[in-house]
Amino acid sequence: MGVDGIGSGRPPGGLPSVDPAGSAGGVAPGDRVTGARSDGVAAAGSAELGRLERGELTLPDYLEARVVSATQHLEGRLPQAELTRVRDGLRAELASDPVTAELVRRLDRSLTRRAGA
Secondary structure: OOHHHOOOOOOOOOOOOOOOOOOOOOOOOOOOOOOOOOOOHHHHHHHHHHHHHOOOOOHHHHHHHHHHHHHHHHEOOEOHHHHHHHHHHHHHHHHHOHHHHHHHHHHHHHHHHHHHO
């Protein structure tokens, strides 16, 4: 006997069941799931990160490239003023994002080691 259905093998009451091959993007049990997206956004991010690590891009250039890449699908779908507002909001999020701060810290440490070598 589980507490509140925990361990009963059934979903908690009030929550709908999910078809594993249905609404979750067509992912079925046993399917291989990767971080790559079919539109090339993830691959572009990796290439940009590599360029940043090699010193070919500055951090502001890298962040701007990521913002443009992340919102590229909105071009032509949103009025320019709205697209600008979305991009400005994303820039603000990146500026305060702890993951981005960690990336900068690691990159700085890596570049410092290379310069000293």
